Amino acid sequence: MTIAERIRLYRQQKNFSQAELAEISGVNNKSLSRYELGTSIPPADVLKALADALGISADALLSDDFIAIKDKELLKRFQAIQDMDKEDKAMVLKFLDLAIRDANAKKAYA
Numbered sequence: 227m228t229i230a231e232r233i234r235l236y237r238q239q240k241n242f243s244q245a246e247l248a249e250i251s252g253v254n255n256k257s258l259s260r261y262e263l264g265t266s267i268p269p270a271d272v273l274k275a276l277a278d279a280l281g282i283s284a285d286a287l288l289s290d291d292f293i294a295i296k297d298k299e300l301l302k303r304f305q306a307i308q309d310m311d312k313e314d315k316a317m318v319l320k321f322l323d324l325a326i327r328d329a330n331a332k333k334a335y336a
Contacts (some may be wrong), residue, residue, distance in 0.1 A: 230264035251279035
């Protein structure tokens, strides 16, 4: 996934229009449009401003390890899990593993 695609996807996940993100980040709206289209690459200071406005790290915009979660309710839950203490997180992950295992078993025997 390109930087342009990551900027656009994070913006959409936050339900920001381009104009809103441009205003919040202090980035020129036309420049933001070019960054999202991939016709221009944002300099480091602009990446930082966009990341701050989106509430993410600049690394998230640069990383190839990007995972898109389009289901907003699922994303909210994963964000809540991320903020849990170690014990609570481990318990939730066990439940998730069990649910995934059961779903895979149902598919295998269907």
